[in-house]
Amino acid sequence: MKIGILGTGQVGNLIGSRLIETGHQVMMCGREANNQKGLDFVKNNSENASYGTFAEGAIFGEIIFNATNGKFALDALKLTNTDFADKIIIDVANPLDFSAEPPTLIPEFANTNSIGESIQNLFPKAKVVKTLNTLAIALAVNPKQLNNGDHSLFVAGNDENAKTKTITILTEFGWNIDNIIDIGDITASRAMESYLILVVRLSMALKVPMHSIKVIK
Amino acid sequence: MKIGILGTGQVGNLIGSRLIETGHQVMMCGREANNQKGLDFVKNNSENASYGTFAEGAIFGEIIFNATNGKFALDALKLTNTDFADKIIIDVANPLDFSAEPPTLIPEFANTNSIGESIQNLFPKAKVVKTLNTLAIALAVNPKQLNNGDHSLFVAGNDENAKTKTITILTEFGWNIDNIIDIGDITASRAMESYLILVVRLSMALKVPMHSIKVIK
Numbered sequence: 525m526k527i528g529i530l531g532t533g534q535v536g537n538l539i540g541s542r543l544i545e546t547g548h549q550v551m552m553c554g555r556e557a558n559n560q561k562g563l564d565f566v567k568n569n570s571e572n573a574s575y576g577t578f579a580e581g582a583i584f585g586e587i588i589f590n591a592t593n594g595k596f597a598l599d600a601l602k603l604t605n606t607d608f609a610d611k612i613i614i615d616v617a618n619p620l621d622f623s624a625e626p627p628t629l630i631p632e633f634a635n636t637n638s639i640g641e642s643i644q645n646l647f648p649k650a651k652v653v654k655t656l657n658t659l660a661i662a663l664a665v666n667p668k669q670l671n672n673g674d675h676s677l678f679v680a681g682n683d684e685n686a687k688t689k690t691i692t693i694l695t696e697f698g699w700n701i702d703n704i705i706d707i708g709d710i711t712a713s714r715a716m717e718s719y720l721i722l723v724v725r726l727s728m729a730l731k732v733p734m735h736s737i738k739v740i741k
Numbered sequence: 742m743k744i745g746i747l748g749t750g751q752v753g754n755l756i757g758s759r760l761i762e763t764g765h766q767v768m769m770c771g772r773e774a775n776n777q778k779g780l781d782f783v784k785n786n787s788e789n790a791s792y793g794t795f796a797e798g799a800i801f802g803e804i805i806f807n808a809t810n811g812k813f814a815l816d817a818l819k820l821t822n823t824d825f826a827d828k829i830i831i832d833v834a835n836p837l838d839f840s841a842e843p844p845t846l847i848p849e850f851a852n853t854n855s856i857g858e859s860i861q862n863l864f865p866k867a868k869v870v871k872t873l874n875t876l877a878i879a880l881a882v883n884p885k886q887l888n889n890g891d892h893s894l895f896v897a898g899n900d901e902n903a904k905t906k907t908i909t910i911l912t913e914f915g916w917n918i919d920n921i922i923d924i925g926d927i928t929a930s931r932a933m934e935s936y937l938i939l940v941v942r943l944s945m946a947l948k949v950p951m952h953s954i955k956v957i958k
Contacts, residue, residue, distance in 0.1 A: 636845050676954075678939075707939075707943060708942055712942045715938045715939040721931055721935045721936070724932070725897075725925055734958065735956060735957060736956075736957045736958075737893075740892045
């Protein structure tokens with residue numbers, strides 16, 4: 525599948541590499557026509573890797589990952605100059621304000637809002653799915669590194685077909701379908717984003733490189 | 742141990758009954774000298790159950806549970822007319838605003854604040870510990886009902902000795918000490934309180950009477 529990734533940081537890089545490993549064509553996208561991290565990504569991956577601007581990635585991809593810094597996510601997506609009609613946007617961004625110690629949520633996206641639903645509201649023709657933001661991204665794209673993959677991941681979004689396509693990618697990453705929990709429409713992004721505050725505290729308390737949660741019922 | 746419980750609702754009732762089952766003396770406390778739910782609690786439990794006002798409970802208990810409605814918790818605690826010097830307050834209150842659908846956090850306690858730390862700030866001589874608020878209270882006081890008790894609980898607070906005493910009570914409830922995670926000082930109440938938004942969505946999605954999470958590392 526053709527997939528555009530907006531954001532050339534570590535999150536975009538790890539998602540992009542894993543997508544190529546699992547057989548997809550990936551355009552890594554930055555704001556500028558020449559972005560060193562994006563060009564390095566192309567060099568470090570196979571012929572299935574390319575680089576483009578945000579605008580080019582939004583055209584290229586059937587699915588677009590939003591892997592931008594949460595603080596600037598909306599502005600970054602506007603740079604595509606598209607309405608994302610019928611495109612799936614998989615939003616993995618986090619609204620953490622790292623200027624606070626420990627981090628808090630960026631007020632704009634806290635409690636009665638979220639990045640996920642803000643993107644959906646900004647691009648009503650897109651099909652936004654929130655996922656992968658609730659654990660370290662290296663583990664999120666390769667879950668079998670921990671507990672043989674037996675831990676939980678969440679998805680939220682308004683469009684059932686988009687969630688199904690997203691879940692297919694997640695299973696390619698190694699997630700067992702029984703461990704992927706659909707928690708509802710895109711406003712449930714609030715749950716996944718505010719949960720990060722607990723993730724931060726767990727990281728401070730557990731002092732281990734990888735941790736996650738398994739929902740028990 | 743002598744324990745006062747502020748709040749005669751279901752939460753206070755379940756905690757109080759379980760404390761009596763595990764050998765403690767409990768004063769169930771309401772705003773008024775005569776509270777039907779409080780008197781029913783005394784009738785339904787052993788000679789170790791008594792009823793009193795908030796003020797009486799704060800004097801009676803070496804440990805005080807705050808089991809009041811989150812929205813009114815601070816005002817309720819002020820009714821005790823005490824500074825809770827050297828008392829342990831175990832805060833189990835939730836800052837959910839049920840006028841929203843699904844519920845959001847009460848803004849006063851969202852993101853950069855929490856009920857737990859607000860109580861600590863209001864009563865600096867008290868030793869406030871936050872716990873038990875992250876799952877259904879019936880399960881929280883009797884964790885072995887689910888997965889043979891193998892799921893996780895969190896504690897937060899500034900005073901190590903108060904956390905140790907709280908953890909002793911939690912193990913009496915049936916929690917395995919390895920499943921109780923100390924996530925830091927009382928400001929970590931934010932993590933436990935904002936996590937409720939995910940709990941609410943999981944309750945809607947899973948449609949099972951009991952669920953919890955186990956931290957995997």
